[in-house]
Amino acid sequence: MEPTGEGEEVLRVLRGRAVVRRYTAEPVDDALLDRLLEVTVTAPTAANKQAWGFLAVRAPRMVRCLRAFAPGMIGLPPLVVVACFDRDRAVGEPAAPWDAGMLCVAMAVENLLLAAHAVGLGGCPVSSFDRAAVRRLVRLPPALEPLLLVPLGRPARIPEPAARRERSEVIRYESWD
Numbered sequence: 189m190e191p192t193g194e195g196e197e198v199l200r201v202l203r204g205r206a207v208v209r210r211y212t213a214e215p216v217d218d219a220l221l222d223r224l225l226e227v228t229v230t231a232p233t234a235a236n237k238q239a240w241g242f243l244a245v246r247a248p249r250m251v252r253c254l255r256a257f258a259p260g261m262i263g264l265p266p267l268v269v270v271a272c273f274d275r276d277r278a279v280g281e282p283a284a285p286w287d288a289g290m291l292c293v294a295m296a297v298e299n300l301l302l303a304a305h306a307v308g309l310g311g312c313p314v315s316s317f318d319r320a321a322v323r324r325l326v327r328l329p330p331a332l333e334p335l336l337l338v339p340l341g342r343p344a345r346i347p348e349p350a351a352r353r354e355r356s357e358v359i360r361y362e363s364w365d
């Protein structure tokens with residue numbers, strides 16, 4: 189069945205997202221930020237444990253400090269969301285409690301990025317940062333481990349979606365060979 193109307197619009201949003209690394213100085217309105225965070229936490233989460241925490245950093249001085257600890261953060265955004273795994277709510281193998289936590293945080297961050305894109309903002313998942321320094325700067329409790337920084341803002345220019353590998357190389361049906 190071909191998607192129509194609303195479904196087609198969702199697919200258009202999914203297809204059009206690309207990382208945004210340069211932002212205008214325009215702040216992100218708090219009410220809009222609230223709506224983005226609301227859909228962030230609707231992501232799938234192992235055993236519905238919601239082993240995560242999301243900290244929105246808006247103060248320009250703090251954003252600059254975060255960027256100083258994050259070589260992977262290119263431009264200067266008006267806002268950064270620190271996406272964290274919550275060890276106290278971890279599920280899964282005791283030997284690898286991080287696996288499910290990382291997957292859940294990643295899914296939530298994808299929601300955040302897609303929601304931002306849908307409302308005309310842009311962002312980038314950033315894993316290249318000094319976790320210990322960030323944890324100290326924003327005073328995270330011991331159970332919260334920062335996994336991704338998500339700078340968000342109005343794109344300075346609209347990026348082209350990045351090239352992807354051939355679908356026949358990465359998508360197969362029924363069995364791999």
Ligand SMILES: Cc1cc2nc3c(=O)[nH]c(=O)nc-3n(C[C@H](O)[C@H](O)[C@H](O)COP(=O)(O)O)c2cc1C
Nearest residue numbers: 205206207209260261262312313314315316349350
């Ligand atoms: C786990 C993860 C970590 C990433 N870390 C960084 C980063 O530190 N700095 C950065 O500029 N981009 C980072 N990216 C963004 C990727 O470079 C980007 O998603 C990729 O080039 C594909 O581009 P697209 O998202 O526009 O399709 C990261 C992406 C993922 C999924």
